[in-house]
Amino acid sequence: MTQRKQVVITAIGMVTAVGDTAAQTFDALSAGRCGVNWHPDGGIGRKVGYVRADVAAGLHPAQVRMMDRVTLMAHHAAGEALAHAGLDDTQKAACGVFVGTGIGGVLTLCEAVEAYHGVTPKRSVLVVPATMPNAPAAHIAQQLKTQAEAQTYTTACSAGAVAIGEAFRRIRDGYLDVAIAGGTEAMLTPIIMAAWNQLHVLCADPPDGDEGSCRPFSLRRTGFALAEGAAMLVLESAEHAAARNAVPIAEICGYGVSNDGTHPLRPDSDGQALAMSRCLADGGLSPGDVGYINAHATGTLVGDRIETAAIKRVFGPHARDLPVSSIKGAIGHAIGAAGAIEAAVTAMAVSRGIVPPTLFFEPGDDQCDLDYVPATARSLPSLNLALSNSFGMGGNNTTLAIRRLA
Template structure:
């Protein structure tokens, strides 16, 4: 079967900056940090850490009170992002409004934690507050497929609806698998992306126990996440949601849709070596595989949106993998990690970074690793670290990397709209 071209016709984000899509990209391009100091009076010990929150997000305003009340926050963020992407793609909410046959249209969604907070809240009610029962909505709010179920219901999508969980590669894999469905001609339209929240007591405490969270204080929280920097000391957690509408190219052209970018290729594999330690060989295989899948050569790539979490071990291995794949081209290969400004959104990380990468090729502009500022770890040298946002006329293709706990690697290749 001939491969179909896949257009990105809708993009939506719920980000810590508030505002719309263009405002989001402008701030990321400017290196404006959304990291703030989070202090929560939790017993037995307060939580104090750099964090990224979607301040100002009002789910009842975005979704309406009846719908929002049926959702945990990860679903509220995800469905709101999907609504924004759907509007951006120019589709009516109801098939009856535009006469479309959506029986084969579907939704693939990524989340790492899903509705964990709903279950945590129920446990607190039972064991700490002495309640005899929990909310009857706990199951449907806490299930990991809640977001994609709501999206499918809201838009009347009759095709496959699936939730993907693979730590911080979750939404990249969801996007990639949705891409495969459209490319194979199985679905003309797919809604895809991811959402997560990380500010529950147990989640923050768990990451704190692993000793991978960035340190900081209220005055310096904005610069806490410093991927590739010599003085980096860990990642910054965050919350958010991002969505893409993927569409058969001919279908998009026939209806006169605006095309942000073309999704050219996708690859995923497993390191099969360690639960939390990244593996250079596995990342190299994934990078080579996405180039082959997209029909691209190394010299076609003009930007890498790196996984770059600012952990001591992960950053050098990713750079080494890029050097292995790009060889003599690596010193001129622009690389940045936008987690430096929007934090690590776990299961939503790949989706928000996919949006950034799609906008980079659309706008011909490359965002920076905002907090690097020249203090590069010698082990991370050998690529063109982007220290300030730059224009990139002629940017034809870019990659978005997600390298996750569990050994899951996933990479997406985006091309400029033609």
């Protein structure tokens, strides 16, 4: 059997509701800032995590004509990551591309249907290349001029984490030396908001803005705030990074996936626990090694309880001493991009020894009784290993283990 390679993260790009870059996002999360607010389009009618950055900046109009906002987000985040990575042309040509998205170019699709029926004016856009789910991966591959594989994953809310995990496996097992992997999502439109409303999972917006809309693990939580954004990570074998004098941010050392096999919407604690356990086993890790969990925790009544139960099952008594936080109160739930954004934030947390807080936390749910890092970021200078959980509708569960490098 071929010896497994060590896989490191050497660059991160992000665009979220609280920052145009990875550093801006992490600093805002650490400062406890919230980006969930009213969208400029009054037809959306709810507070959401929308991106304020000009994600089309620097692109030729002919390029933009073929790109949905979901691809523009991915292109923006990939551009930042690649600029920091400093790959040369030969390395770019051998760089794999792995992208997760929940739905792809749905904004263009909605606009095209409305234009067809005369509801809105026609816009100069090429609908098919803009809406195909693999468009973000294809455009990043073109940025790189790569001849390596370019793959797309659509596993709902776990898609970004799956993309990172699959890229990790390719490098660990010797198929690639370098890859860019992450997730992207952009579905903030009245039509899609109406579709989400059917499921009764979106949070209520309190009149007092200080209370927050999305409140993971809290007694009076009512659901999640829909969001958009993207995160892209450059992954390399440790040898490849060392050969070009790249300075790693952190190491990915475990990846676990499972499927609930129970219900298309309701999560299952057995499946979630299995993903975490498989991740630990994959990395040769024990529960006691873990010092922090970045939770999936969307703010739904059932989901947060089930994840808490799964954590207790895997970690036993150690769960009581384990900091667990969710960033969805700050940026909302970016569906297919969520797992990638959270993995990126987890890597930065491990690297910096600071974990972001769970905003707007209110105790009182006796089934959510762990240490949720309420209100303010926590300094954990001895943090060595963290998990990032991502659980998707349809039953896909994904956990990534991220370790600090000495």
